[in-house]
Amino acid sequence: MNTIVSTVGTVAVVTVEGRIDTVNAPEFELCMLECMAKGHRDFIVDLSRLDYISSAGLRIVLSVAKKAKAAGGGIACCSLHGVVKKVFDVSGFANILPIYESLDKALGQ
Amino acid sequence: MKLPRFHSLAVEVTLLVMIGTSFVLAMVLADSYRVSRKIIVANAEKEARNLAESKALTMQQELRAVAEITGNFALCVETVRLDQLHLLLLIRAVVTGQEEIFGSTVAFEPYTFEPKVRAFSPYFHKSPDGVKYIQLGSDSYDYFNKDWYKIPKQREAAVWSEPYYDEGGGDVIMCTYSFPFYHLAEDGKQGEFKGVVTADVSVNWLTEKLASLHIGDSGTYFVISRQGTFITAPREEWIMRESVFSIAEKMGSKKLEKIGREMLANESGFVDCGDLFPGGDSFLAYSRFKVNGWSLGVLFRKSRLFAPIEGLLRRSALLGVAGAILLFAVSLIAARSVTKPLRRLEQATANVATGHLDVDLSEIQRADEIGRLAQAFARMTVDLTHYIQQLTEATAARERIEGELSVAARIQRSMLPSRFPAFPERKDFDIHAIMEPAKEIGGDLYHFFLLDDNRLCFAIGDVSGKGVPAALFMAVTTFLLRSAAAGGVPPEEILHHLNRQLSKGNDSCMFVTMFCGILNLKTGELLYANGGHNPPMLLREKEVIELGPPGGPVVGVLEEAAYKRESLIMNPGETLFTFTDGVTEAFNPQDELFSEERLHGVLQEMKGKSAPEIIEAVMFAVESFAQDAPRADDITMLAVRYEGPGTA
Numbered sequence: 122m123n124t125i126v127s128t129v130g131t132v133a134v135v136t137v138e139g140r141i142d143t144v145n146a147p148e149f150e151l152c153m154l155e156c157m158a159k160g161h162r163d164f165i166v167d168l169s170r171l172d173y174i175s176s177a178g179l180r181i182v183l184s185v186a187k188k189a190k191a192a193g194g195g196i197a198c199c200s201l202h203g204v205v206k207k208v209f210d211v212s213g214f215a216n217i218l219p220i221y222e223s224l225d226k227a228l229g230q
Numbered sequence: 231m232k233l234p235r236f237h238s239l240a241v242e243v244t245l246l247v248m249i250g251t252s253f254v255l256a257m258v259l260a261d262s263y264r265v266s267r268k269i270i271v272a273n274a275e276k277e278a279r280n281l282a283e284s285k286a287l288t289m290q291q292e293l294r295a296v297a298e299i300t301g302n303f304a305l306c307v308e309t310v311r312l313d314q315l316h317l318l319l320l321i322r323a324v325v326t327g328q329e330e331i332f333g334s335t336v337a338f339e340p341y342t343f344e345p346k347v348r349a350f351s352p353y354f355h356k357s358p359d360g361v362k363y364i365q366l367g368s369d370s371y372d373y374f375n376k377d378w379y380k381i382p383k384q385r386e387a388a389v390w391s392e393p394y395y396d397e398g399g400g401d402v403i404m405c406t407y408s409f410p411f412y413h414l415a416e417d418g419k420q421g422e423f424k425g426v427v428t429a430d431v432s433v434n435w436l437t438e439k440l441a442s443l444h445i446g447d448s449g450t451y452f453v454i455s456r457q458g459t460f461i462t463a464p465r466e467e468w469i470m471r472e473s474v475f476s477i478a479e480k481m482g483s484k485k486l487e488k489i490g491r492e493m494l495a496n497e498s499g500f501v502d503c504g505d506l507f508p509g510g511d512s513f514l515a516y517s518r519f520k521v522n523g524w525s526l527g528v529l530f531r532k533s534r535l536f537a538p539i540e541g542l543l544r545r546s547a548l549l550g551v552a553g554a555i556l557l558f559a560v561s562l563i564a565a566r567s568v569t570k571p572l573r574r575l576e577q578a579t580a581n582v583a584t585g586h587l588d589v590d591l592s593e594i595q596r597a598d599e600i601g602r603l604a605q606a607f608a609r610m611t612v613d614l615t616h617y618i619q620q621l622t623e624a625t626a627a628r629e630r631i632e633g634e635l636s637v638a639a640r641i642q643r644s645m646l647p648s649r650f651p652a653f654p655e656r657k658d659f660d661i662h663a664i665m666e667p668a669k670e671i672g673g674d675l676y677h678f679f680l681l682d683d684n685r686l687c688f689a690i691g692d693v694s695g696k697g698v699p700a701a702l703f704m705a706v707t708t709f710l711l712r713s714a715a716a717g718g719v720p721p722e723e724i725l726h727h728l729n730r731q732l733s734k735g736n737d738s739c740m741f742v743t744m745f746c747g748i749l750n751l752k753t754g755e756l757l758y759a760n761g762g763h764n765p766p767m768l769l770r771e772k773e774v775i776e777l778g779p780p781g782g783p784v785v786g787v788l789e790e791a792a793y794k795r796e797s798l799i800m801n802p803g804e805t806l807f808t809f810t811d812g813v814t815e816a817f818n819p820q821d822e823l824f825s826e827e828r829l830h831g832v833l834q835e836m837k838g839k840s841a842p843e844i845i846e847a848v849m850f851a852v853e854s855f856a857q858d859a860p861r862a863d864d865i866t867m868l869a870v871r872y873e874g875p876g877t878a
Binding site: 142143144146173175176177179180183184187204208210211212213214216217 | 692693694695696738739740741743761762763764765779780782783784787788791811815823862863
């Protein structure tokens with residue numbers, strides 16, 4: 122797994138590559154928490170290059186979403202595809218979190 | 231260069247230094263020897279040339295003196311008409327008065343001295359008994375054909391003859407200088423040839439003269455005539471019998487032949503003639519006599535020339551070897567004292583390797599690299615002791631936790647019904663389940679029980695994450711599921727209840743996906759609700775269908791979430807196959823997912839089979855696929871086969 126963090130305005134865009142599984146989920150969590158520590162409240166998680174996400178990964182997304190909400194911000198995911206999209210659909214996360222087709226559309230909101 | 235293995239650093243370093251030193255020493259010796267030789271050769275050349283030239287000069291002076299006397303004598307004979315007595319007295323005076331002259335004659339053309347006398351040539355020569363007289367003009371000694379007479383007559387010039395043995399004359403080996411004289415014409419000009427005046431020089435006398443000229447102990451000399459004949463020679467038997475060229479031919483030596491030609495052609499020279507001459511490897515310096523074309527050679531033996539520097543070389547080499555041995559001994563002692571602390575360190579390392587960390591290196595008190603190494607080593611043993619202690623404690627702690635975790639895993643597993651067949655007395659359905667945990671304690675769960683004689687309640691779930699938190703969450707979920715389902719409420723109510731309970735104060739954001747179903751065993755009607763769980767598969771008689779997407783989100787996240795009740799009818803012989811994502815998301819070593827497509831394929835083959843058979847087949851397929859890739863997630867499956875009410 123690789124994470125690339127960039128900033129568009131006040132929004133932190135986190136691009137995740139590879140796989141998020143039980144083993145490296147804490148790494149992903151740490152990356153997100155660091156972004157929050159830097160003062161970011163709004164997040165877009167770009168999943169265009171993510172091949173797989175386990176339930177542990179979903180938990181991190183959820184956990185960050187809650188913390189962002191508590192701080193007055195929010196989290197959105199974009200560019201879901203393949204297995205990742207299926208996981209989001211089946212688990213109902215697609216209804217819990219705002220999901221966008223592309224990064225541009227997510228930034229538009 | 232591959233160095234041989236040494237057992238001691240000291241010996242290795244010393245030997246390397248020695249090899250280097252010896253090499254340098256040998257180079258210096260070789261160079262100084264070469265330079266010395268060059269200098270000696272240059273000096274020898276100068277000396278030899280000088281020697282040859284000065285000796286040749288001395289010899290020539292002697293010969294020139296003879297020639298002058300003869301010339302004057304001839305002039306006298308030519309201009310003054312002497313009678314026989316006075317002529318004889320004059321000749322005799324020449325022979326007795328001149329040390330150089332062995333013999334002398336005045337030889338006349340036929341009938342020119344006395345009209346009646348054909349041959350007239352009175353000859354005086356030295357002998358051990360004093361000066362003797364011979365008339366050469368006799369029948370036995372026809373002087374008109376002798377070279378000493380004939381050649382100056384033809385050439386009309388004074389000539390030095392080649393050395394010859396004068397038989398019937400002086401009876402010794404000699405060379406003759408012949409000076410022609412002529413009739414005086416009326417006008418005082420030179421008239422017809424009248425005869426020759428000669429003076430003989432004995433080769434013996436020449437040899438003695440040469441011998442008296444000291445040449446030094448390093449050289450021997452020889453003289454060759456115009457034809458190359460040895461007049462004096464390095465070997466006595468060569469004298470008058472051999473020439474340089476005849477010897478060269480015998481030896482087959484082109485080089486000697488060349489040297490011979492050079493000696494007769496060049497004024498002087500210096501050549502390395504090797505061992506062509508007796509006496510061994512030598513240099514040859516030569517100088518030609520201008521008066522008669524002879525050449526004098528001086529041989530310098532190299533062994534004599536180079537003897538001093540060879541002695542010096544031997545002495546230097548001997549000193550060098552002795553010095554090298556001394557240097558080796560001193561270096562070895564020095565190197566051993568330098569490497570002594572290293573050997574001590576080596577011992578200490580061996581001790582540490584066997585677990586004895588209490589090594590004392592305080593004796594190594596040095597400020598250099600070895601001292602620093604010893605200090606670092608001492609620090610390392612202290613650190614090692616510390617780390618080993620920490621590691622021992624940490625290992626003990628981890629073993630305790632692992633032990634506790636394995637107890638937890640056992641407890642967790644004991645919460646799931648695991649006795650199969652679960653309802654051996656019931657023929658109208660069969661239920662089978664399996665939970666294969668991943669390496670770490672996980673969060674998969676399943677449950678089933680009979681609500682009453684006609685209703686079978688079952689559920690399968692997957693808690694997000696791993697480890698103790700997941701296991702605890704799973705335990706809570708199992709407990710809540712049991713209590714919620716026991717009330718006989720429909721499946722969506724069960725999920726609803728669970729969701730409310732788990733969402734409250736769920737700061738860790740853990741959740742569980744769950745499929746819950748209640749099968750009416752009389753009618754085959756299945757009521758079910760799905761909270762974010764993988765849709766189960768229904769194995770019908772002719773097809774395998776996937777149930778629709780979940781009617782609600784994962785359980786434990788949104789307190790206000792709603793779950794939809796759904797239903798379907800199971801016909802006798804059909805099986806509902808439920809599973810967790812550990813099945814479809816098993817990876818193989820190539821990082822590929824097992825996938826729903828593969829699961830679908832396996833289930834297609836297992837249509838109509840019993841619940842345990844189906845689960846076993848899927849398990850086998852997943853394990854074959856994953857090979858030895860580590861299992862990332864728990865694999866849980868639960869299959870319910872409905873046989874129909876008639877079979878009860």
